[in-house]
Amino acid sequence: MTAPDLKSGKTDCCRAGVLLPLPLADAYDYKLSVPARRGQIVAAPLGPRTSIGVVWGDAAGGVAEPRLKQAVPLDGEPALPPGLCDFVDWVAQYTLTLPGMVLAMALRSRQAFEPESARVAYIKGDGLPKKLTPARQRVLDTAADGLARSVPQLAEEANVTPAVVRGLIDCGALIPVDLPEFDPFPRPDPDFSQPVLDTEQDLAAHVMKGAVKAKRFGVSLLDGVTGSGKTETYFEAAAEAVRLGRQVLILLPEIALTVQFLDRFAARFGVRPAEWHSDLSQRERRRVYRAVMSGEARVVVGARSALFLPFKDLGLVIVDEEHEQAYKQEDGAIYHARDMAVVRARIEGCPVVLASATPSLESYVNAKTGRYAHLRLTSRHGAAVLPEVRLIDLRNDRGDPGTFLSPTLRGALATTIEAGEQAMLFLNRRGYAPLTLCESCGHKLVCRNCSAWLVEHRYRKRLVCHHCGYETGLPTECPECHTQGAFTACGPGVERVMEEFKLAFPEVRVAIASSDTMGGPAEMQLAIRAMMKREIDVLIGTQIVAKGHHFPQLTLVGVVDADLGGSDGDLRARERTFQLLHQVAGRAGRAEKPGLVLMQTRNPKDAVMQALIASDRDAFYDQETKYREVTHAPPFGRLAAIILSGHDGDAVRSAGRILAQTAPAARAVKVWGPTPAFYSLLRGQTRERLLVQTEKSVDIQAYLRTWLAAATLPKNVRVVVDVDPVSFF
Structure with a gap:
């Protein structure tokens, strides 16, 4: 296919290459009745159906004119921004993914290109009802301010039934008006609440704001200890972009992190940002997509797929918790959102901020060598100090057989609870037990579809494969030796820790936070709010509680198995273990009260453990850097x-x-x-x-x-x- 004229954005006015959001390597030739421009969205016939496509460049010219089908521009002639088209091409080239598959990620909301439908709302009219009841009067008083409201809104605000509102409509006391399909996104106010920054925060914010004002590409690593106020600091860069009338994209690794983040954003800017993640309804997706394309949505907070939204004028990209493995898309088009965020910012000509207390080794090396600006926040904000980290050697400090909380950890829990403070127990294993085996012959229960153990979920009375979703009940006899009732649970999951905790502390308010026990992001957010309101004394959770959360009364963190994940057999195993344990330790002592972190381990001399208790992250990173350099492993x-x-x-x-x-x-x-x-x-x-x-x-x-x-x-x-x-x- 001939390369399109990207400078003019124009292609042949009769023929054009149209890329379809399908597993296709090239654009298909179509004829158009209007001059085509790169990015223009069209309806393109494909076999017996019509697909949405995007004008991608000049036609290849291999199809005779009579055989060409006609593509029709959509109403309003919407178009993907040129920067997004270039980004799709770059991602496809870099990841060896078919361009049509990458384009599909940029067209996630097909309904967004349909004509907008009007909403009917009502305002106060000149008519009056023959009988003016107190309920009707309340409705008219509510409508007296001239704001248009729907029937349910009027009924709710006036505390009446919808029938009362409809009666006023019938007599002309309320008259209809047409409103746009969606309420406009409120604009964040960059001066709504000015924070008080310390010297390091102010310096980092100054550098980032300068990059936003310069409107040029550059990467900053905002490298701050847990609780140092990284979010408040990069909010200042976001505020500068909003002042300049530009758009901001903030990426978060987990939807579960959004509840506290959105509250903090609203406290700073007066309104909540637009959200983009898999938990949105199709209607919400349509609203956000249109608002991003028009430039109405000034700040978008989203998961990795938000990188492919059609920003009209992107002025800043922020990747929070940039080290997180959740940024890697493992299915379909395989890409790393952190790396692609840097590419998107470069294409758009805007700065990008990578924020973390435990940066990826790649970002750390780039910052140390000067490729990225290195902005350090070395202490916690305000009166808070970093928690004390201690190791519990399980070889010497063990409880009764079949228990997983050491006497030292139990004692610390008792002291914390008695003081009226909160605690967290961390174990990165879902379910009750990771392995179920026959005590008679040693047979392990594995998934019928995968070479993975079935995980017992005792609350649901099921054995579940965490890879394919297969589940079954616990068999009454061993399929290998046919012994009855010989199966036993091996190792702990969060449910088993909960069971042990309740036996030791039956009166304490405790909850589990894992993807199995929470029905979705909404339930996770309810648990976080309950923790904030101190309706929970102890939270037992997997990695979804390890990052981003701020609980002022949480003073004790207990890591049930600090060795878990330290020997996964890949080059990043130690790095990931350090990052996860450092992040979960960082939940303790984030306010005035000091924090204590107790990590149970059978290998206290391991370099990861020693770096954690010494609070010497950089020494550990430097050691890992030398190992990678010698072995020519990434980033070398x-x-x-x-x-x-x-x-x-x-x-x-x-x-x-x-x-x-x-x-x-x-x-x-x-x-x-x-x-x-x-x-x-x-x-x-x-x-x-x-x-x-x-x-x-x-x-x-x-x-x-x-x-x-x-x-x-x-x-x-x-x-x-x-x-x-x-x-x-």
Whole structure:
């Protein structure tokens, strides 16, 4: 396809290449009755149906004129901004994803392009009812301010039934008016509540505001200890962008983090921002998408998919908790939202702020070497101080058999509860027990679709696979040796910790926070609010409680198993363990009262544990940096994974061998594998992996394209490429 004229934004007025949001490598040729411009959204016939498409560039010219189908611009001629079109191209090129699949992420709300429908509301008219009851009078008094309201709104505000309102409509006392389909998003007020910043915060805010004013690309790493006020500091940069009339995108790794964040945003700016995440209804998505495209939504807080929204004038991108693995999209188009946020900001010509108390090693190295501006916040804000961290050696300090809370941790819980303060117990394992096995023969209960243990969820009386969702009841006899009632739960999950806690502290108000026990973000937010209101004394949770939350009365954090996850067998295992434990420790002592963190471990001399108790993050990071540099691992080298999968195991293994044999020989490139994936069976499919490691200067995408184009693989084998993998499962 001929490259489009990006400077003029114009293409041939009769023919154009239209990219469809489908797994397609190229745009299709269509004819248009109007001059086409890149980004213009059209209705394009495709077989027996019509699809939404986007004018992407000039027509390839391989289709004769009589055979061309006509694409029709949508009403109002909406268009994706040029920067978003360029971003889609860049992501597709970098991740080796079909451009149509990436475009689909930018067209998440198809209804947003439909004509807006009017809402009917009512204001006070000249008519009067024959009988003016007190209820009717209340409605008329409510409507006297001239604001248009719907029937339910009038009924609620006047404390009457909808029938009373409709009676006033029938007699002309209330008259209809047409309103737009959606209420406008209120504009954040950058001067609503000016915070008092300390010296370090003020300096960091000054640097970020200067970057916003300059309207040019640059990356800042806002690197502050937990509780140092990173959010309040980058809010000042957001306020500057709003003053300049530009838009702001703030990315959060978890929807569950939004409740406190939105409250803090409203306290600073007077209104809540627009939200974008998977929990929105289709109508809400349509409203936000349109408001972003028009520029009405000035600040958007969202999950990683918000990167693909059609911002009219993006002036600042902020990635909070930038180290989080949740920013990696593992299905469909595989990308890392932190890295792509930097790319989106570069394309838009605006600054990007990466914020974290435990930055990714990649961002840390970029800041240390001067590629990123390094903005440090070294102390907690106000009177708060960092918590004391102590290790509990489980080899010497153990409770009764079958218990998981050591005597020292139990004693600290008792002291905290008696003082009227709050505590948190952290264990990054959902359910009751991660493994169920037969005591007679040792048979382990595994998923029928995956090579993973079934996790017992005792509250639901089910065994569940956390990878494919398969679930079943606990069998009465072992399928291997047929012994009756011989199954036993091995290891703790949060439900088992809850059971033990209740036995020890039956009168204490306690709750579990995990994705299994919470029905969704709304329930999680209710639990967070209950903790804030001190309706909960102890919160037992997985990693969803480990970051972003601020509980002023929380003074004790107990980590039930600090060793969990420290030896996952990939290069980032130690880094992730340190980040997670550091973040959960940071929940303690965030207000005036000092905090204490107790970490139960069987390996107290491990470098991660020693760095945590010494509060010496940088020494740990420097050690990890040297290891990565020696091994040419990221960020000093590049990695890409090739994952093969299919229902025919022999075909998958054969495809792995073919790929290994056809790998082009190249300097500074190593190919490892094939080898069975960590989960060699997942959702009923056999999985094999190959890993490509190159020096940093190598164009790894070009190498992969050449390699995969030359390989002839079975059609029943799926090939997925993960550039810059963060997990090795």
